[in-house]
Amino acid sequence: MQQPLVEKVQQQQHQVSITRSARFRRMWAKNGSLFLMALPGLLLLFVFSYLPMFGIIIAFKDYRAAQGLFDSAWVGLKNFEFLFGTQDAWRVTFNTLFLNSLFIVTSTTGAIFLALMLNEVRERSKIMTNFYQSALLLPHFISYVIVGYFVFAFLNTDNGLVNHTLAGFGVEQISWYSSPQYWPTILTSVNLWKHVGFNSIIYLSGILAINPEYFEAAKIDGASKWKQITRITIPLIFPLVIITTLLAIGRIFYADFGLFYQVTRDNGLLYPTTDVLDTYVYRALRVNGDVGMSAAAGLYQALIGFILVVGANWIVRRVDSDKALF
Amino acid sequence: MITTVSRKSFWDRLKSSNLIIHLILLILSIMALVPFLMLISASFSSEIAIGKYGYTLFPQQFSMEAYDYLFRDFGQILNSYLITLIVSLGGSSVGLLIMSLLAFSLSRKDFRFRKPLSFYVFFTMLFNGGLVPWYILITQYLHLKNTMFALILPYLVIPWFVLLLRTYFAGLPTELFEAARIDGASEWRLFFQIVLPLSTPALATVGLFSLLQYWNDWWLALLFIDDRKLFPLQYLLYTIQSNIDAISQNPEMNSGVIIPTQGVRMAMAVLAIGPIIFAFLFVQRYFVRGITLGGIKE
Numbered sequence: 001m002q003q004p005l006v007e008k009v010q011q012q013q014h015q016v017s018i019t020r021s022a023r024f025r026r027m028w029a030k031n032g033s034l035f036l037m038a039l040p041g042l043l044l045l046f047v048f049s050y051l052p053m054f055g056i057i058i059a060f061k062d063y064r065a066a067q068g069l070f071d072s073a074w075v076g077l078k079n080f081e082f083l084f085g086t087q088d089a090w091r092v093t094f095n096t097l098f099l100n101s102l103f104i105v106t107s108t109t110g111a112i113f114l115a116l117m118l119n120e121v122r123e124r125s126k127i128m129t130n131f132y133q134s135a136l137l138l139p140h141f142i143s144y145v146i147v148g149y150f151v152f153a154f155l156n157t158d159n160g161l162v163n164h165t166l167a168g169f170g171v172e173q174i175s176w177y178s179s180p181q182y183w184p185t186i187l188t189s190v191n192l193w194k195h196v197g198f199n200s201i202i203y204l205s206g207i208l209a210i211n212p213e214y215f216e217a218a219k220i221d222g223a224s225k226w227k228q229i230t231r232i233t234i235p236l237i238f239p240l241v242i243i244t245t246l247l248a249i250g251r252i253f254y255a256d257f258g259l260f261y262q263v264t265r266d267n268g269l270l271y272p273t274t275d276v277l278d279t280y281v282y283r284a285l286r287v288n289g290d291v292g293m294s295a296a297a298g299l300y301q302a303l304i305g306f307i308l309v310v311g312a313n314w315i316v317r318r319v320d321s322d323k324a325l326f
Numbered sequence: 327m328i329t330t331v332s333r334k335s336f337w338d339r340l341k342s343s344n345l346i347i348h349l350i351l352l353i354l355s356i357m358a359l360v361p362f363l364m365l366i367s368a369s370f371s372s373e374i375a376i377g378k379y380g381y382t383l384f385p386q387q388f389s390m391e392a393y394d395y396l397f398r399d400f401g402q403i404l405n406s407y408l409i410t411l412i413v414s415l416g417g418s419s420v421g422l423l424i425m426s427l428l429a430f431s432l433s434r435k436d437f438r439f440r441k442p443l444s445f446y447v448f449f450t451m452l453f454n455g456g457l458v459p460w461y462i463l464i465t466q467y468l469h470l471k472n473t474m475f476a477l478i479l480p481y482l483v484i485p486w487f488v489l490l491l492r493t494y495f496a497g498l499p500t501e502l503f504e505a506a507r508i509d510g511a512s513e514w515r516l517f518f519q520i521v522l523p524l525s526t527p528a529l530a531t532v533g534l535f536s537l538l539q540y541w542n543d544w545w546l547a548l549l550f551i552d553d554r555k556l557f558p559l560q561y562l563l564y565t566i567q568s569n570i571d572a573i574s575q576n577p578e579m580n581s582g583v584i585i586p587t588q589g590v591r592m593a594m595a596v597l598a599i600g601p602i603i604f605a606f607l608f609v610q611r612y613f614v615r616g617i618t619l620g621g622i623k624e
Contacts, residue, residue, distance in 0.1 A: 031438045033513040034431040038443060041428030044483045047468075048460070049450040055459020069462065114354070117347045128348065134610060135355035138362070141602050143542030145560045148567065149595050150361035153368060159380035159588075161364065193358065257545065262564070265571055281457050286549070291458060298456025306453045 056302075059295040079296035088280065089297070096276040099184060100252045103191045108245055110192055111199035112237070116229060118200065119207045136197025144258030151190060151263050180273040183264065187274065190263055191256070199244075206240040207233055243316050250312030253277065253305040277301045362599070369393070369593035376588050392589035396597070402554070402562065403594060409474070410559040414540035417478040422533050425483055426525075429491035430517050444492075451485045461549060476550035477558060481539055487532045494528035495521060530612040534605060541602060559598050566591060 059079055061072040083089050114136065122129045139147075154161050155176040163173040176182060210233065218228050255276035264274045277297065284294035317324040364381050371382075372389035379386045396403060431437055432444050454460075470476040498521065506516050522529065547561035557565065 027438065030436075034434060034437045035439060037427040037513065037517065038431040038439075040424045041483045041488070042443065042446065044424065044479070045447060045450055045485075047463075048480055048483075049454060052455030052459040052463055053453070055455050055463060058458055058462065063462075065466065068466070114351075117351055120347050121344050121351065124344070125348070128351075132351045132355050134607075135358045138603070138606065139358055141538055141542075141606055142599060143544065143560045145542075145544050145564045145567075146365075146595050146599060147361075149563070149592070150365065152567070153361070153364050153381040153592075159376060161381045164380035193361075197358065262544075265567070267571075278457075285458055285461060291462075295456065295458035298458050302454055302456050309452050 056295070056299055058291065059299040061292060063291040063295070065291075075292070079292040080300070083293050083296045083300070088275075089300075091272070092275050092277050092280040092297075095273065096255050096278075097252060099187060099276065100248075100255065102184065102188045104245060104248045104252070106188055106192050107195050107199055108241065108248075110196040112203050112234075112241065114196060114200035115203035115207055115237075116233065118204055119233070120225075133197070133201070136200065138197070139194045140198040142194075144256075144262040147190065147194065147258075148262035148265060151186070152265070155186070177265065177267050178269045180270045183270055183273045187259060187263065191259060194259075202244060203237060203240065206237045210236050239320050242319055246312040246316050246319075250309035251305070253301055253308055255279070257282065365592050365595055365599075369589055369596045371589055373587045373589050389589075392587070392593035395587075395590050396593050402557075403559075403597070405555065406557050406559045406562040407597075409477075409556055410541060413474060413477045413543075413558060414537055417481060417540045418533055418536040420478075421482040421484075421536050422529065425488050425532065425536075426491050426495075426522070426529065427517065428483070429488045430495050430521060432488070433492045433495035435496075447485050447488055464550065471550050472553045472556060474556060477543070477546050477556075478540075480546060481536070481543070484536070484539070487535060491525075491528055491532055494525055498524055527612040530609045534609045537605065538602065563591070563594055563598060566594075 055069065058069065058072075060074060060076060061069075062075045062078070063069070063072045067073075118129060118132060121132075152160070155163075157163060157173065157175050157177070160176075162176070166173055174182075176186070214232050214236075215228055218232060223231070255278045257278040260274055260276050260279050261282070264270045266279070267274075278301075281294050281297045281301065284290045284297060288294075313324055360383065363383050367383055367385050368376060368381050369392050370388055370390070371385040372387045372391055375385070375387040375389070428447070432440055432447065434440065464476060464480070465471045470479070502520055502524075503516060506520055511519070542560055543558065544560040544564050547556075547558050548564070551557060551561065
C-alpha cells in the first residue's frame with residue numbers, strides 16, 4: 001500500500017485534530033464546570049487587581065486626565081526624582097517602618113501573654129474565658145471612624161476624659177491633637193487595643209495544638225506551672241511566633257490607612273510623627289492632585305513591599321514549609 | 327511554724343485558683359470595653375453635662391435628647407443606614423457565593439488548572455498596582471464614581487477569604503464527593519447540596535468578615551462618593567467629624583452648616599456599632615475555629 005505523501009500527512013493532521021478536539025472535549029467535560037465556577041471570581045480579580053498593575057506606567061508619565069493613561073507624555077524617572085528630592089519621602093518611610101515595628105513588637109508580645117493567661121483559666125472557667133475573649137475581640141470589629149470617635153472622647157482638649165482627669169489632679173492640660181511627640185505612643189496603644197485580642201486567638205490555637213501528654217508527663221515529674229510554661233509552651237509555640245512575625249515584617253511597608261487617617265483625624269500638625277506611606281500616597285492623589293508623584297510613591301511601596309514579603313516568605317519556608325504563604 | 331504553713335497554703339490556693347490571672351484578664355477586658363461605655367454614656371448625656379463634666383464612663387445627667395433629635399430628623403441617617411444595609415447584605419452575600427465557588431474549584435485536587443489559577447488568585451496578595459492606577463481605572467475607565475457599584479465591586483473577592491474557604495473545603499472528606507459522583511451528581515449539585523451545608527463554620531466566619539468589611543467601610547466612599555444620597559453610614563460619621571474639624575480651624579467657614587451636638591454624634595456612632603455587636607454575638611461560636619482555619623498551604 002503506497003500512499004502519496006501529501007495525503008498521508010493530511011490524514012495524520014486530521015487524526016491529530018480529532019484527537020486534540022476529543023481530548024479537549026474530555027478535558028472540558030472533567031474540568032469545565034469547575035472552571036466556570038471559578039470564572040466570576042477570576043474576572044473580578046482581573047479587573048480590580050491585574051488591570052491596575054498595568055497602570056503602573058503612570059509612575060513614569062506626566063499624567064493628565066484629559067489625555068488619559070496612554071496619551072500622557074512619558075517623563076522617565078522624573079516623578080521619582082521629585083519624590084526622593086523631598087524630605088517627605090524619607091519621613092514617611094521612616095514613620096512607616098518605625099511605627100509598624102512598634103506595632104509588631106507590642107502586639108506580638110501582648111498577644112502571647114494574653115494567650116498564655118487565657119490558656120491557664122480556660123479549662124476551669126469556661127464562661128469567664130468566653131467573656132474575656134469576646135470583650136478583647138470586639139475592638140477588632142469596629143471601624144476606624146468609630147475608633148476615631150473613641151480617641152476623640154479621650155483626648156479632645158476641652159472635655160476629653162484625659163484632660164478632665166489631668167485637671168482634676170491640677171496638672172496642666174495637654175493639647176493632644178497638636179502635640180506630635182505623643183502620637184507614636186497613642187497610635188501604638190490604639191493598635192494594641194484593637195488587634196491584641198484577635199492575635200491572641202492565633203497563639204491560643206497554637207497552644208491548644210500542643211500534645212497534652214507533654215504537660216501530663218511534666219506534671220508527673222513534678223514540674224511547676226511556671227516551668228511548664230517556660231519549658232514546654234513557649235518553646236513549642238515559638239515557631240508560630242517567628243512565622244507570624246516574619247509575615248508581619250513582610251507587610252511592614254504597608255500602613256493601616258484607617259489608623260493613621262481617622263485616629264489622627266488627618267491633622268497636619270501631627271504629620272511629623274504620623275504621616276506614613278499610605279496617607280502620603282492618598283494625599284498626593286486626592287488633596288494635592290499630584291498623580292504622577294503619588295503613583296511613583298505607590299510603586300515604590302509596592303516594589304519594596306513585594307521584595308519584603310517574598311523575602312519573609314522565603315525565610316518562613318526555611319523554618320516551617322507548611323506555614324509559608326506560597 | 328503554723329503560720330508559715332497556713333500562709334503557704336494560702337498562696338498555693340491563690341495560685342491554683344488563678345485569681346491573679348482572672349484579675350488581670352478582667353482589667354484588660356474592661357479596658358477593651360471602656361471606650362464603648364464612654365460612647366454610650368455620652369449618647370445618653372445632655373449636651374450641658376458633656377460640656378460641664380466632659381466624657382465620662384456613666385451619664386452624669388441622664389438624657390434622651392440626642393436620640394430624640396436623631397429620630398426627629400431621621401432623613402440623612404436613615405438614608406445612610408439603608409445604603410449601608412444594601413451594600414453590606416448585597417456585597418457580602420454575592421461575594422460569599424463567588425468566593426466559595428472559586429475556593430471550591432481551587433480546593434479540588436483533580437481540577438486541572440488548580441495550580442496556575444491558585445497562583446493567579448494569591449499573587450494579588452503579594453503585589454498590586456497601588457492606589458493611583460486602581461483609582462484611575464475605577465473613575466476614568468469603569469465610570470463607577472458616585473454609583474453603588476463602587477462601594478460593592480472592589481470588595482467582592484478578597485484573596486485572603488478565598489484562602490480560608492479553600493483550606494476548609496480541602497479538609498472535607500472526599501469519599502462524600504465520590505459517592506455523590508457515582509450517583510451522577512454534577513459539580514454544581516455537589517457544591518450546593520453537599521459542600522455548602524457541610525461548611526457552616528467557614529461560611530459563617532467569612533460571611534461575617536465580609537459583612538463587617540462592607541459595614542465598616544468608609545474608604546471606598548472617601549474615594550468614589552460625593553453624592554450625599556449615597557453616603558454609607560461610616561462615611562457620614564466621618565464627614566460630620568471632619569466638617570467640625572474644618573470649622574473649628576477656620577470659624578468663618580461656618581455659614582449655615584448645622585453641626586450635630588456631641589451627644590447626637592455619639593448616638594449616631596452607637597447606632598452604627600449596634601448591629602455589629604449583634605452579629606458578633608450571633609456567630610461568635612463559629613469564630614475562634616474560623617479564624618484559626620487559615621492554615622495556608624495546599
